[in-house]
Amino acid sequence: MNKTLFEKVWESHVVFSLNKKIDVLSIDRHYIHEVTSSQAFEELKKRKIPILRNNKIIATTDHNVPTKNQHLPIKDVLSKFQIETLEKNCYDNGILFFGLKHDFQGIVHVIGPELGITLPGMTIVCGDSHTSTHGAFGCIAFGIGTSQVAMVMATQCLLQTKPKQMRIKLEGKLNLGVTAKDIILYILSKLGPDGGTGYFIEYSGYVFKRMNMEERMTVCNMSIEMGARGGMIEPDSTTLKYLKQRIFYPKEKEFKKIKKICKNLKTDKKALFDKEYKFNSDNIYPIITYGTNPSMCISISDPIPIGYKNLQIKSLKYMGLKEGEYLLGLKINYVFIGSCTNSRIEDIRLVSKLIKNKKKADNVYVMVVPGSKQVYKKIINSGIDLILLNAGFELRKPGCSACLGMNEDKIPYGEYCLSTSNRNFEGRQGKGARTLLASPLVAAITAIEGKIVNITEYIKTNTIIVCK
């Protein structure tokens, strides 16, 4: 029978079918962090349930850590307690823990792939919605709640309704300045915030095939923003090449096994999907959001669309924008480069290429928050830190930071922030903060100009080479 990539991975992990809809799914990797795990540990303790497979759990601190002075004790009492609770829980249960002082600490969806812990064809869960990121390796990876974190700890399994399947095909060439972030934002604009609800997405076609792993992760990362359970891409030679360079590089014998697994991780030619979309990348230009969910986005040089309903009015009021208005020329005082969407070394390298020998505009405060200690190390070792310093960008230490406004990295009330993160919800980056999502490329140029500019024109006139 012809099967999709999704079906192959799903079916190889079904322990037992409870009924026609619900399967008991075995989980290969369980990432945990400080914010959504403590109540799960507590629940198990209360019910006297031990952790079944502590060797399948990997812990780090990211959501609630400071990005300045990480070597000093954390000032915020609640944050300090939350992080110490995770550390204690990991110690008590023999779980691998990458704390703030560890060389491998970082945003959970950056470190997993970067260290080589995420492997093709795995089932991966984490108490974080952006777990979909790991789908870039042909994994079924999705976010779960804390009760489910407890279930996985207790049984290494989850009860899951099998989602429907969607394929999004993208063919064509890439226009000037278009990155993986623009592509996923474009798809979001077409499907809307609930267009993927109930589905698992497979991204296929030449454009995704040509992407490196960092770009694929950016795409899969935002699958959740259209409500999809997750998104995945067929593993290929790019995936295997990436894996070979990892710290936890699988030994020769295991690598052969993985290579064999990858061969089978393809959607069969005649496999059926519940829904299919086809897009052409010739129509995609650098994109920016204007509203309060990520699907409310436009090409940078287009006006804000007219004629939407109440929701748009509420959104635009919050954003201080009007229908029909152009974003070009809008003054931006804050730029945030970071988050599990765009804080990998490739993202920072791109930024550094664009800003080399340039200075940020006087009105802008730019924060660069690397995704992990490993990314930070690479920034220092390759001298990118000096480029950032010369341009007036502030390089911070790894964490989720201003993506979710949980620690002290917040955008002030009413201010616009051009952000490479994944959500522009009301108050996401701080109470009253107005987020405009875009790619690291747009972020870098905005930081230099201090306002929103026509990216395509800018690249042409500055003869920047951004293509691979």
Place this chain on the structure above:
Amino acid sequence: MEKFITLFSTAVPLFIDNIDTDQIIPARFLKLTTKSDFGKNLFRDWRYDSNGKIKKNFILNKKKYSGNILITGKNFGCGSSREHAAWAIRDYGFKVVISNIFADIFKQNALNNGLLTIELKKDFINLIYKKMFLNPNILFEINLEHQYVKFENNKEFFKIDDFKKKCFINGYDDIELLFSIKKKIEIFEKKNIYN
């Protein structure tokens, strides 16, 4: 988990689409390591202004609306997977949330916490909105056993997975089921490629 069979209650209509979990409970309140006490910060930035003053126009602050049922726009609970959103709604006193469609992770979190999510057709929700505008004190009957929502002379059936329904009616959860098949899980693990 608390048992749930039927509920008679008035409702609070919050007719906004795509309410994300950052609105339900902003990240700055996620620092607690317990499951309780989130209700006071439910819809924090919609309930209070930047000085901590009550926003009178927000529906939860209007005295004429109360009850254990929250009726909302489509795609409720999108965004972050934080279960704190379900805890906050439950802690505030809601036992049922009605929407046209729920975001997937939120729905699972709610059901794992005894917060019943009911998906109804758009037309029926629109009817509720219209009727509640005229009469905020409409009494709703939520009947889980026979899977319907009823008010005045209007009745609409809803779907729920049989297993989840059993969990609600008997007050047990997924962990108990998973434990009952522990042997199967152990056998499976041995043949799993990434074991």
